[in-house]
Amino acid sequence: MEKTVYSLCFMCSVRCPIKVVVKDGQVKWVEGNPSVPGMEGSLCPRGAAGISFLNDAQRLQSPMIRDGARGSGKWRRAGWDEALDYVADRLKPIIDQHGGKAVALGERTQLATHVSQTFLKAIGSPNHFTHDALCKGSVNTACRSLFGLTDAQMGIDYKNCKHIVLYGRNIFEAISVKEVNNLMDALENGCRMTYIDPRVTVTATKAHRYWMIRPGTDLALNYALIHVILKERLFDAAFVDRWVHGLAELQDFVHDYTPQWAEAETGIPAAEIVALAREASAAKPSVVFHFGYRGANHTNEIYFRRSILILNALMGSIEAKGGFFFKKGPGEVGGKPARKLTEQTFAKIDVPRFDKVGTPAFPLPDPAHGVAQMLPHAILNEDPYPIKALIAFRLDPLMSIADTETTLKALNKLDLIVTIDVNHSDIAWYSDVILPESTYLERTDCIQQANGLKPQMFLRRQAVAPRYDTREGAMILKAIAERIGTGQFFPYTSVEELVRWQLEGTGFTLEDFDAKGFVAYGKNQIFWDRKDGIKLKTPSGKIEFVSSLLEKAGFASFPAYEPVPAPAKGQFRLVTGRNALHTHVSTQNNPYLNEQCPENLLWINAAKAAELGIQNGDWLDVSSKCFTGTIKAFVTDLIHPENVFMLHGFGHRSQLAARSWGRGLSDAALQENISDTVGGSPAYHDTFVTVQKASVKAAA
Amino acid sequence: MSHYYLFQDTRKCIGCKSCEVACKSNKSLPPGPRPCQIITVGPKMIGGLPRAAYTFMPCFHCENPWCVAACPTGAMQQRSADGIVFVDSSLCVGCKTCISACPWGAPQWNPETGKVVKCDYCKDRVDQGLKPACVTVCTTHCLKFGKVEEMTQIRRERHARSVAALESTAF
Numbered sequence: 059m060e061k062t063v064y065s066l067c068f069m070c071s072v073r074c075p076i077k078v079v080v081k082d083g084q085v086k087w088v089e090g091n092p093s094v095p096g097m098e099g100s101l102c103p104r105g106a107a108g109i110s111f112l113n114d115a116q117r118l119q120s121p122m123i124r125d126g127a128r129g130s131g132k133w134r135r136a137g138w139d140e141a142l143d144y145v146a147d148r149l150k151p152i153i154d155q156h157g158g159k160a161v162a163l164g165e166r167t168q169l170a171t172h173v174s175q176t177f178l179k180a181i182g183s184p185n186h187f188t189h190d191a192l193c194k195g196s197v198n199t200a201c202r203s204l205f206g207l208t209d210a211q212m213g214i215d216y217k218n219c220k221h222i223v224l225y226g227r228n229i230f231e232a233i234s235v236k237e238v239n240n241l242m243d244a245l246e247n248g249c250r251m252t253y254i255d256p257r258v259t260v261t262a263t264k265a266h267r268y269w270m271i272r273p274g275t276d277l278a279l280n281y282a283l284i285h286v287i288l289k290e291r292l293f294d295a296a297f298v299d300r301w302v303h304g305l306a307e308l309q310d311f312v313h314d315y316t317p318q319w320a321e322a323e324t325g326i327p328a329a330e331i332v333a334l335a336r337e338a339s340a341a342k343p344s345v346v347f348h349f350g351y352r353g354a355n356h357t358n359e360i361y362f363r364r365s366i367l368i369l370n371a372l373m374g375s376i377e378a379k380g381g382f383f384f385k386k387g388p389g390e391v392g393g394k395p396a397r398k399l400t401e402q403t404f405a406k407i408d409v410p411r412f413d414k415v416g417t418p419a420f421p422l423p424d425p426a427h428g429v430a431q432m433l434p435h436a437i438l439n440e441d442p443y444p445i446k447a448l449i450a451f452r453l454d455p456l457m458s459i460a461d462t463e464t465t466l467k468a469l470n471k472l473d474l475i476v477t478i479d480v481n482h483s484d485i486a487w488y489s490d491v492i493l494p495e496s497t498y499l500e501r502t503d504c505i506q507q508a509n510g511l512k513p514q515m516f517l518r519r520q521a522v523a524p525r526y527d528t529r530e531g532a533m534i535l536k537a538i539a540e541r542i543g544t545g546q547f548f549p550y551t552s553v554e555e556l557v558r559w560q561l562e563g564t565g566f567t568l569e570d571f572d573a574k575g576f577v578a579y580g581k582n583q584i585f586w587d588r589k590d591g592i593k594l595k596t597p598s599g600k601i602e603f604v605s606s607l608l609e610k611a612g613f614a615s616f617p618a619y620e621p622v623p624a625p626a627k628g629q630f631r632l633v634t635g636r637n638a639l640h641t642h643v644s645t646q647n648n649p650y651l652n653e654q655c656p657e658n659l660l661w662i663n664a665a666k667a668a669e670l671g672i673q674n675g676d677w678l679d680v681s682s683k684c685f686t687g688t689i690k691a692f693v694t695d696l697i698h699p700e701n702v703f704m705l706h707g708f709g710h711r712s713q714l715a716a717r718s719w720g721r722g723l724s725d726a727a728l729q730e731n732i733s734d735t736v737g738g739s740p741a742y743h744d745t746f747v748t749v750q751k752a753s754v755k756a757a758a
Numbered sequence: 759m760s761h762y763y764l765f766q767d768t769r770k771c772i773g774c775k776s777c778e779v780a781c782k783s784n785k786s787l788p789p790g791p792r793p794c795q796i797i798t799v800g801p802k803m804i805g806g807l808p809r810a811a812y813t814f815m816p817c818f819h820c821e822n823p824w825c826v827a828a829c830p831t832g833a834m835q836q837r838s839a840d841g842i843v844f845v846d847s848s849l850c851v852g853c854k855t856c857i858s859a860c861p862w863g864a865p866q867w868n869p870e871t872g873k874v875v876k877c878d879y880c881k882d883r884v885d886q887g888l889k890p891a892c893v894t895v896c897t898t899h900c901l902k903f904g905k906v907e908e909m910t911q912i913r914r915e916r917h918a919r920s921v922a923a924l925e926s927t928a929f
Contacts, residue, residue, distance in 0.1 A: 087784070089894050089895050090895065098899070099889075099894045099895060099896075099899075100776075100895060100896060100897050100898070100899060101776055101780065101895040101897070102774060102776055102897050103774050103775045103776040103778075103779045103897075105776075105895075106776050106779040106780040106783060106895050107779050107783065108783075109783050110783055230772040230774075231772070231774075233772075233774060233897060235897055238772070238897060238898060239897075239898060239899070242770055242898050246770075246916075258801050258808040260772050260773055260774075260810070262801070262808045263800070263801045263808050263809055263810040264772070265807070265808075266807075267807075268807055268808055638772070638773075638774035638775065638776075638897075639774075639775065649788075649789060650779045650782055650783065650789075651779070652789075653789040653790075654775055654778070654779070695803075696801060696808065
């Protein structure tokens with residue numbers, strides 16, 4: 059018996075539409091959904107490794123309860139009832155004694171996030187947080203400061219773009235398949251690509267212009283670009299007059315930020331900066347200054363991301379073909395979105411969040427995501443109050459939050475750590491209980507509301523029965539809720555039933571997804587009228603260069619640029635990034651992906667390496683204020699001398715993920731936990747390290 | 759020579775290795791053998807820009823395949839219908855002679871079976887009217903599979919577009 063199931067990949071968070079072929083209860087084949095433009099069969103390597111993930115014996119197979127000290131690796135397998143009882147028996151007294159606020163739940167935003175949020179609302183906890191802040195909190199805040207809308211509500215019309223400028227947005231290695239193919243089409247049609255990064259990446263090898271910028275100085279570059287654009291009147295005057303609030307203030311602000319000034323700061327020749335400004339202007343409004351995917355590098359992150367968005371506004375590339383657009387929801391065509399469990403009525407929660415987001419102490423980050431990197435501080439200092447339990451739902455605080463040793467100290471203070479995951483993650487290794495989730499090929503999931511130029515809904519469908527004793531996350535949280543007395547908020551007996559409830563009132567049924575895996579609310583792309591129809595959500599209804607959001611919270615819209623000093627002698631700025639073969643911290647143990655890329659290396663500039671007597675392949679000791687670890691050297695001319703670089707996601711500590719255990723070095727262990735305290739992102743690239751040949755493994 | 763040609767549009771290739779992973783997954787191979795492989799050369803600076811070659815290396819399915827001639831057991835074969843070169847693993851004894859014979863390293867060693875495995879253009883898929891695994895899932899569709907004479911057209915048409923100057927020609 060062979061059947062075809064249309065579903066959504068989950069080897070990363072992009073959720074590409076896929077077609078799955080199942081024969082005799084086994085997944086035989088996975089490819090990109092042929093009916094979706096930009097997919098048409100395509101998968102990235104992680105998506106292509108989906109079957110090996112499904113069948114891997116080195117993933118979580120059954121509930122487990124700790125049977126020794128935390129992190130000792132001593133476990134006993136448990137049945138679901140025993141494991142769920144174990145969690146409830148410890149969670150209930152914590153809630154009774156300290157209130158629901160003593161429970162935090164962190165997750166990577168996922169299709170059933172409304173279930174997790176419901177779980178916490180039901181117990182009166184405000185402490186839901188997501189991975190998003192760690193990735194792009196400041197991008198989100200920057201977008202709200204200008205448009206009143208978040209980055210998640212914005213999209214890019216790659217296909218019609220005529221010039222794209224990428225600031226370390228390594229679009230051909232940190233892959234989203236549709237974006238890659240739409241940009242490929244544009245390049246084929248003559249689109250120009252400018253790539254700016256202190257390190258040469260695959261994207262750099264495809265670019266028409268590449269600048270090895272001095273690390274941390276992209277903001278100086280942008281202020282100079284804005285300077286040129288205003289001075290030479292290269293902007294879209296009609297669009298700016300209609301939609302921009304604060305042009306005069308911007309003009310005053312950038313007056314002294316000349317290309318010559320930026321050349322000294324960035325290392326990019328002034329004439330080339332002027333040339334880019336003119337070239338971009340010639341392509342307007344089909345020009346994109348990409349605001350980034352991950353935007354969590356420096357303590358001034360929000361101002362850098364704002365400067366990118368301001369460039370787009372000046373080009374008029376907002377709600378334009380070949381530029382940015384605001385995503386349209388079903389309401390645009392008179393449709394209704396899928397329901398969410400969070401629409402139920404809950405008791406009001408009047409305590410602040412653990413990260414103080416939304417209070418005067420941390421006013422601007424998005425409370426829908428919180429600020430995850432504040433968790434260690436909150437736990438260790440009981441500030442603003444004691445946190446006693448953490449549910450880590452496919453989010454690994456140990457490898458995602460900077461300064462792992464401090465995070466570990468904080469976690470050890472907790473009375474209860476529960477991990478819901480598919481992998482033997484590091485947080486699972488340090489947990490008290492592990493509740494294994496079924497993989498994306500084994501479960502149906504909640505509706506994906508895919509807003510865009512054409513509003514659609516997609517659905518992840520179960521392709522095969524679970525290989526092991528695992529369950530869907532939405533069923534796991536419901537089972538815990540039933541044991542602590544909040545089961546009434548989870549009125550379903552299966553995920554399919556939950557999805558049918560979600561679809562009520564939308565005019566669509568579960569069966570409508572059978573043919574292609576998605577449904578569309580309408581046929582045509584929706585662009586708002588650029589003259590009068592752009593529905594901005596700022597108080598002024600305009601694009602706020604002078605931002606009421608920032609100024610009301612006591613922050614400047616245009617703070618003076620602070621020069622970036624060169625690293626102290628013997629030090630390097632540590633920069634991290636991705637390649638096509640791994641997703642964050644979750645795929646390093648996959649058999650095929652591990653084969654392709656088993657460990658990370660430390661990229662170091664050849665001239666600097668020569669000074670330190672380092673050769674390609676040498677074992678190195680890398681030290682920050684937080685940690686010292688060993689890693690092999692990759693000596694190259696293709697990185698700025700002030701930088702060293704390593705891929706994110708290596709140096710796993712869980713011994714049960716045997717292929718990735720101890721391979722490479724964890725960037726999170728080295729990084730200091732510092733933040734952009736305005737926008738909310740961590741400043742992952744503001745850690746400095748020393749590098750020397752390793753004493754221990756030198757002979758290895 | 760097989761009737762088919764697997765063309766790599768190098769301008770679109772991003773060296774992501776989706777092809778390699780899909781190939782191995784489709785053939786359920788353990789770590790080690792790679793019936794197709796992307797070899798990256800570079801990047802190095804060329805005229806002020808970093809450039810790299812991501813070169814796709816499957817089996818070329820030669821017209822006169824040395825691996826077939828070298829195989830002492832008849833395991834390595836060429837399909838008469840379409841020229842696809844494949845190994846019948848039930849006849850392979852693991853002698854590795856084909857590995858010695860192939861100038862391009864196409865036959866791969868499977869340590870789990872002790873036999874050779876190689877690119878067969880996913881002949882089972884081809885027989886069903888499908889494309890090989892690598893071509894189907896290629897992230898950027900830079901891999902194309904078809905008749906040899908069709909494949910040269912992509913570059914010709916691109917070149918024609920790049921030299922055509924419709925706006926400034928009187929002809």
